[in-house]
Amino acid sequence: MDYATFLQVCDTALRFATPLLLACLAGLYSERAGIFDIGLEGKMLMAAMSAAAVAAITGSVWIGLIAGIAGSLLFALVHGLASITFRGNQLIAGVALNFVASGITVLIAQSMFGQGGRTAPLVGNARFTPIDLPFVEAIANIPVIGPFYAEVLSGHTILVYVALLLVPLSWWVLYRTRFGLRLRAVGENPASVDTAGVSVVRLRFSAVLIAGVLCGLAGAYMSTGLQAGFGREMTAGRGYIALAALIFAKWRPWQALWATLLFGFLQALALRPDVVESLTRIAIPVPFLDALPYILTVIVLAGFVGKAIPPRAGGEPYVKER
C-alpha cells in the first residue's frame, strides 16, 4: 500500500467513523447515567429519515438537521418514559424502538416521496458540503504531513469536525463539571445522588435527551453528509457497532474516539479488499472484515484485554424509597 492509497483509506475511515463516534458518545452519556441504550440504531435511523425528508422539502440542510435531532429526540423521550418514568426494561425498550424505527421510517418516506421508501435525492444546499480547513494550500506541499492534512483532515463536512470537538467537550463535561460528576454518580449509585438531594429522574432524563441529540447528529450526517438522501435500513447496524465501540472504549470519551476510528478504519478496509490482500499477501474474505468489529468486541467483553466493567447501576430502574 503506497502513501496515497493509505491516505485515501484514512479519509474514508474518518467519514465512516463520524456517525459511529457521535452514536458512541450518545451511548456514553446514556449508559454513564445508568440507562442502557440499545436503541442507538433506531434513533439514528429516525434522524436520518427526518433530516433527509425535511432537507429535501425545504432545501435547507440546517432545517433538516433540526428535524433530524427532533426525530431522534422523540424516540429518546419514549425510551426515557419507558425506562425511567415507568421503570420498564431498558434493553427491551431499546430493541422495541429499533423495530419501530426500522418500519416507520420506510412508511413515512414512502408516503411522502413514493420512491420505494427512499427520500428524494438531495442536491445543493440540502446537503452538507465539504469545507476546507485553513492553510490547506500552504501546508499541502510539506512532505508526509502536508498531504495528510489536505487529504485526510481537510475537506469534510462540518459535522465531522463537530463530532471530533465533542470528544474533548464530553471529557470536560463528564470529568470537570458538577453535572458530569452527578451524571457518573447516578450511573454507579443513584441512591447516593438521591440522598444528596439531586433528582435522579431529572439527571437520567437529561442524559437520555443528550443521547437523543447526539444520535440526531449521527443520523443527519448519514443522510445529508455521507450520502445524499435516506434509504431503508441505511444505518445498517452502525448503532450496534457504536455500542460495541463504547464497550471497547470502556465507557470513556477519548477511548471512544480511538475505538470508533479503529472500527471506521475496518469499515473502510472492507471496501478495499485489494489493499488488504496486498498487505497481508493472503486473500482475507470481506465478510471477515465486516465481522471484525464484533469479534473484537466479544474478545474485549471476554476480558482478555483488561476488564470492561459497565456502570454499576446500568440497566436497573431506580425506585425512590418512601
Add this chain to the structure above:
Amino acid sequence: MTKLPTWADVALVPLISLTLAALVSAGVLLAIGQSPLEAITVMANGALGSPYAWGYTLYYATSFIFTGLAVTIAFHAGLFNIGGEGQAQLGGLGVALVCLALPWPHWTLALAAAMGGAALFGAAWAAVPAYLQARRGSHIVITTIMFNYIASALLIYLLVNVLRPTGSMDPASATFPAGAHLPQFHEIPLLQNLFQRMGADGLPRLNAQGLPMYQGVPANVTFFIAIAACVAIWALLWHTKLGYEIRAFGKSEKAAVYAGISPFRIIMIAMLISGALAGLMAINNVMGQSERLLQNSASGAGFIGIAVALMGRNHPIGIFLAAVLFGFLFQGGAALGLETDIPIELRTVVQGLVILFTGALDQMVRMLLAAFFRRRGGE
C-alpha cells in the same frame, strides 16, 4: 403498589398492551393517509380468509413458536437472549449440511437427523455467549447481538465461497435431495382436502391422471413438532427439577446459589436449550419451505421471538397464541404489501410497538389497572 388479581395480570395486561399497540399502529396509518379499517380487512382476508391463507399464517407461526420458546427459556433463567436470529441461521447451516450429506431414503430419517443438526448448531452458537456470561460476566445481551452479526457474516462467506454449487450465481446452497422433502399441509392425507382446487363449476379440479389438485402451502409437519416443543418446554419448566432450578435462578440468583444451584450450570443449560430451540426453527423454513440454504434465512424470525415471548407472558400456551397472532401479522402484512399502497414494513412497526407496550411499558398498564382496582376495592 396494589397487587393485581391473577386473571388481570395474566390476561388483562397483555390484552390492554396489545390494544394500545393496535391503536398506535392505527394512528400511524391515519397519519400517512391510509385507512386502518381497510388495512385490517385486507390483513384478515389475506391471513385468515381461506385455508390457503392459514397455510401461510401457520407456517410463519411455526417459526415464531420455536424462537418464542427460545427467548422464553432464557428469560426464565433471567437471561435475555437476543441472539435467536444468529442461532436460527446457524441452525439452518446444520440442516443444510445434514440434508446435503446423504441421499436420504425417507423424510422421517432426514427429519430426525436434520433436527439434530439444527439443534446442535443453534446450541453451539449460543454456547460461547453463555460461557462468557457464566464464567467472565460478559453481558449476554451484547454478546448475543455481536454473535448475530458474526453469524450473518459467516453465512455470507460460507454460502458464497463454500456451499454454492459450481456454476451457480446465487449465494445459496444446492437444493436438498428429494428424500429430504417434508410433507406440507397440502400433501398430508385428509388435511390436504382443505386445499383442494375447485373449478368454476364448484367441483374439484382434476389433473391429467384424474387425481384432485391442491393449492401448495408452505406450512408443513414442523408445525406439529412445534406444538410438541411447547408441551416439552412446559413440562420441563414446571414439572422437572431442572425447570425448577432454572426458574429459581431467574427469580433470584442469590437464593438459588444458597439453595445449592450452580449458576454456571443453569446459565449454560438454559442457553444451550434456548439456542437449540432457535436452531430448530430452521427445519420449518430451510428444510420445510426453501429446501436449500439461503442468505438471511431466518429473515427476522429470531427477533420476532422476543415479541412472541413477551406477548405470550413466557408461557408455552401464551407463546402458541402469540406466535399465531404474529403469523397473522406477518402474512397479513405481506397481503398489505401486495394489495394496498401500505408498505410491508408496517408489520415491523407493529412488531416494535407490541414489544414496547408488552415488554417495556407493561408497568404503565399495570399502574393504570392498579389504580382502577384500588378505586373499585375502596367502594
